[in-house]
Amino acid sequence: MKIIRTIEALRTEILAAKGAGKNVSLVPTMGYLHAGHAALITAAASETDFVCVSIFVNRLQFNSAKDFETYPVSESEDIEVCKKAGASLVFMPSHDEMYSLAPALQLSMPSLSANLCGPVRPNHFEGVLLIVARLFNLFQPDVAFFGKKDYQQYRIIERLVRDLNFPVRIVGCETVREPDGLAMSSRNANLRPEHREQAALIYRSFKILEKAVNNGMADPIELTEIAQDVIVSGPDNRIDYVQIVHPETLELLQAIDGPFVVAAAVFCGEVRLIDNMTISPVVHDSF
Numbered sequence: 001m002k003i004i005r006t007i008e009a010l011r012t013e014i015l016a017a018k019g020a021g022k023n024v025s026l027v028p029t030m031g032y033l034h035a036g037h038a039a040l041i042t043a044a045a046s047e048t049d050f051v052c053v054s055i056f057v058n059r060l061q062f063n064s065a066k067d068f069e070t071y072p073v074s075e076s077e078d079i080e081v082c083k084k085a086g087a088s089l090v091f092m093p094s095h096d097e098m099y100s101l102a103p104a105l106q107l108s109m110p111s112l113s114a115n116l117c118g119p120v121r122p123n124h125f126e127g128v129l130l131i132v133a134r135l136f137n138l139f140q141p142d143v144a145f146f147g148k149k150d151y152q153q154y155r156i157i158e159r160l161v162r163d164l165n166f167p168v169r170i171v172g173c174e175t176v177r178e179p180d181g182l183a184m185s186s187r188n189a190n191l192r193p194e195h196r197e198q199a200a201l202i203y204r205s206f207k208i209l210e211k212a213v214n215n216g217m218a219d220p221i222e223l224t225e226i227a228q229d230v231i232v233s234g235p236d237n238r239i240d241y242v243q244i245v246h247p248e249t250l251e252l253l254q255a256i257d258g259p260f261v262v263a264a265a266v267f268c269g270e271v272r273l274i275d276n277m278t279i280s281p282v283v284h285d286s287f
C-alpha cells in the first residue's frame with residue numbers, strides 16, 4: 001500500500017493505475033478511522049482493484065475553530081486500518097498542499113442544505129462540496145463510497161455528481177454501530193466516559209419513534225417530541241435538532257405517508273454527534 005502526500009505524486013499513481021486498466025475507487029475520510037471506515041474500504045475492495053483512501057481534515061468545512069482543533073488525529077493507526085481493509089493507496093496531504101491558494105470558487109446547494117445540519121452549521125456543506133469536487137478531479141474514481149451516517153452529506157454528494165456530470169458512481173454504505181446502537185464516529189473518541197451511555201439514547205429514540213409509527217402515529221411533530229423526550233432523558237444531552245424529512249428531497253414532512261428519515265444532532269456533553277435512521281412504516285391491511 002502506497003502512502004502519497006503530494007498532488008503531483010497522486011496524479012502519477014492514478015495515471016499508472018488507469019493505464020494498467022484498473023478500476024479506481026475512492027473512500028474520502030478525515031481520518032481517525034474506525035470500523036465504519038474499514039467497512040467502506042472493504043466494500044470498495046470487493047468491487048474495484050485500485051482502492052484509494054484520502055485522509056484530510058478539511059478546515060473549510062468546520063464552522064467552529066474549536067471543533068477543528070479538537071478533531072482527533074491518528075496517522076499511524078489510520079495507515080494500519082487502511083492496510084488491513086485492503087486499500088492500495090492512502091493520500092494524506094497537508095493543509096498547504098491542498099490549499100496553497102485559498103479557493104476562489106464557491107459551491108453551495110441551498111435546497112438540500114435548508115434543513116438538518118445546513119442551518120446550524122453555516123458554510124459546512126460549502127466546504128464539503130468543494131473538497132469532494134476536488135478529490136473527484138484528483139482521483140478520477142469510477143466509484144466512491146460514503147457512509148450514510150452523514151445522510152445529508154451523502155445526498156448532497158449524489159446531487160453534486162449529477163449536476164456536474166462527474167463520471168463516478170456514488171455508493172452509500174449503512175451506518176456501523178456499537179453494540180448499544182451508538183453510530184460509530186471519529187468524534188466518539190472525544191466523549192467523556194460519563195456521557196458515553198447517554199449518547200446511545202439517540203439511536204434508542206429512533207427505535208422508539210419507529211415503534212410509534214408502526215402503531216399508527218403519523219404526525220411528525222408528535223413523533224419528533226417522542227424522540228426528543230428519549231434523548232433528553234440523558235441529563236447531559238442537549239438537542240441541536242431532531243427532524244423528520246423526505247429521504248431524497250430532505251424537506252420537512254407534514255405527515256407520514258411513506259418511507260422517511262429521522263435525523264438528529266445532539267451535544268452529548270461537549271461533543272456534537274449526528275445520526276439518522278430511514279424508516280419504512282409497516283402498511284396495515286384494512287378489512
Ligand code: PAF
Pocket residue numbers: 028029030056058061128131132150153
Ligand atoms: O465525511 C467526511 O469525513 C468528510 O465530510 C469528507 C467527505 C471526507 C469531506 O471532507
